[in-house]
Amino acid sequence: MSAALNGLTILAVCAGAFFFLAGTVGLLRFPDTLSRLHALTKADNLGLGLVVLGLLFQAEGLLAALKLISVWLLALLAGATVTQLIAHTARPSGPQA
Amino acid sequence: MAFDIGLALLVLGVGAWTVAARDTFAAVVGFVAYGLLLALVWVRLAAPDVALTEAALGSGLTGGLLVSASTRLRRAETRAVDERQPASLRLAAAVLCTLVSAGVAAIVLLLPEPAPTLAPQAMVNMAATGLGNPVTAVLMAYRAIDTLLETVVLLLALVGIWSLAPDRVWGGVPDPRHQAEPDGRLTFIAQLLVPVGILVGIHIFWVGSVAPGGEFQGATILAAMWILAMMAGLVDAPAVSRRWLRLMLVTGPAVFLTIGLTGFAVAGSFLAYPEPHAKLLILMIEIPVTLSIAATLALLVAGPPERAPGR
Amino acid sequence: MADFLFAAAGLVLAMVAAGLARILWGPGDADRIMAAQLLGTGGIAALLLLGEATNVPAALDVALTLVLLAAFISVAFVKGATRSEADGA
Numbered sequence: 001m002s003a004a005l006n007g008l009t010i011l012a013v014c015a016g017a018f019f020f021l022a023g024t025v026g027l028l029r030f031p032d033t034l035s036r037l038h039a040l041t042k043a044d045n046l047g048l049g050l051v052v053l054g055l056l057f058q059a060e061g062l063l064a065a066l067k068l069i070s071v072w073l074l075a076l077l078a079g080a081t082v083t084q085l086i087a088h089t090a091r092p093s094g095p096q097a
Numbered sequence: 098m099a100f101d102i103g104l105a106l107l108v109l110g111v112g113a114w115t116v117a118a119r120d121t122f123a124a125v126v127g128f129v130a131y132g133l134l135l136a137l138v139w140v141r142l143a144a145p146d147v148a149l150t151e152a153a154l155g156s157g158l159t160g161g162l163l164v165s166a167s168t169r170l171r172r173a174e175t176r177a178v179d180e181r182q183p184a185s186l187r188l189a190a191a192v193l194c195t196l197v198s199a200g201v202a203a204i205v206l207l208l209p210e211p212a213p214t215l216a217p218q219a220m221v222n223m224a225a226t227g228l229g230n231p232v233t234a235v236l237m238a239y240r241a242i243d244t245l246l247e248t249v250v251l252l253l254a255l256v257g258i259w260s261l262a263p264d265r266v267w268g269g270v271p272d273p274r275h276q277a278e279p280d281g282r283l284t285f286i287a288q289l290l291v292p293v294g295i296l297v298g299i300h301i302f303w304v305g306s307v308a309p310g311g312e313f314q315g316a317t318i319l320a321a322m323w324i325l326a327m328m329a330g331l332v333d334a335p336a337v338s339r340r341w342l343r344l345m346l347v348t349g350p351a352v353f354l355t356i357g358l359t360g361f362a363v364a365g366s367f368l369a370y371p372e373p374h375a376k377l378l379i380l381m382i383e384i385p386v387t388l389s390i391a392a393t394l395a396l397l398v399a400g401p402p403e404r405a406p407g408r
Numbered sequence: 409m410a411d412f413l414f415a416a417a418g419l420v421l422a423m424v425a426a427g428l429a430r431i432l433w434g435p436g437d438a439d440r441i442m443a444a445q446l447l448g449t450g451g452i453a454a455l456l457l458l459g460e461a462t463n464v465p466a467a468l469d470v471a472l473t474l475v476l477l478a479a480f481i482s483v484a485f486v487k488g489a490t491r492s493e494a495d496g497a
Binding site for chain 3: 006009023027032033045047048049064067071087089090
């Protein structure tokens with residue numbers, strides 16, 4: 001049982017790390033602010049979600065699991081709205097190189 | 098450990114960038130990033146209490162303070178950037194900083210094995226305080242006088258900031274009125290985040306008696322949520338002359354001081370707790386102190402009054 | 409398991425480092441504000457992995473605090489950037 005849980009954790013964390021990698025590649029390669037913001041928010045939040053999922057299998061107790069999920073939900077909420085705010089800041093300055 | 102070396106290099110790199118940044122706003126962003134990474138370092142060193150304080154107070158709240166300062170300075174900055182300090186002064190500062198860093202590093206590296214520490218005695222005597230977290234025991238029992246002085250110092254800093262108000266808005270409302278957009282993004286995030294944040298802040302404060310946490314960390318989260326609500330325009334900053342506000346600010350240190358003075362009568366010296374009631378007294382101190390600190394920190398970031406009091 | 413989580417934390421941290429290098433160099437304030445976002449997701453992931461790998465359960469509380477403060481500081485940065493533009497105009 002715990003071997004199966006460990007396997008699931010490894011799978012989920014590897015997927016999460018892959019998305020972080022994808023997000024960072026996007027961050028480094030995309031040409032302008034808005035697309036970099038897009039890469040950062042989407043990929044990194046998904047990566048965090050997968051990492052949280054992986055760690056859920058290792059969590060001890062209901063409270064720890066709830067805290068893990070709330071961390072992810074809060075990060076998602078903050079990411080979604082703050083991205084809009086940052087994009088609004090970027091746009092009046094005109095397209096950045 | 099490759100991980101530790103990588104983390105150390107990253108922290109140093111961000112720190113160096115912050116020092117070298119040309120623009121104040123950029124330097125503040127770098128400072129906050131540096132602080133958040135430092136929280137990671139503290140967790141790596143198995144010091145979660147310090148990590149909590151660093152994340153909340155050292156980088157989060159101080160970052161808010163610095164951003165607000167850098168915004169006010171922006172207009173004057175373009176003029177100031179032309180007057181650079183003479184090279185000899187900057188060289189002297191660099192040499193001094195290097196010497197201090199080298200001195201601290203030498204002290205840490207040359208400590209005898211095992212390093213002298215009071216930690217075992219702190220753990221042994223913790224049962225008398227009724228607490229389960231040795232860091233809280235140090236802050237609220239062994240070195241309670243330091244904590245009391247910290248709360249007073251914060252209050253004095255706030256008075257200093259209020260004294261910067263121009264005469265015509267003396268005792269007025271800090272910060273320009275932030276427009277609340279009813280369907281706006283900022284309103285949305287504030288309405289969802291603030292209640293959750295308040296819960297988390299209370300949780301971190303409450304759990305501090307048995308696990309990493311405590312009143313300063315919890316109070317900082319509460320303060321950050323209040324500032325967030327102010328920035329989103331959900332609540333307006335209170336006028337600094339309001340009686341309830343001033344009462345709230347003063348109650349924490351006042352209660353702390355009172356309990357400290359009764360220590361003379363009840364247990365023999367200042368801030369001594371009679372053993373069976375130690376935990377209750379500590380709790381009686383912590384609750385008002387948390388509220389006072391939260392209010393003080395929020396008002397520190399809000400800044401000096403800018404609008405006249407009253408409608 | 410602990411070694412794997414440790415390695416994963418290291419990888420995520422390397423990603424954060426690369427991202428920071430790009431972001432802090434990026435022209436304009438909006439780019440730099442993204443640093444708070446980056447640390448709010450990547451930094452927290454690394455923190456959670458590190459906490460689990462080194463058996464520090466309080467890392468979860470630190471992560472909760474970090475996510476709230478990262479959101480707060482991002483909003484403060486955005487307010488600071490837009491307010492100074494309005495002032496300077």
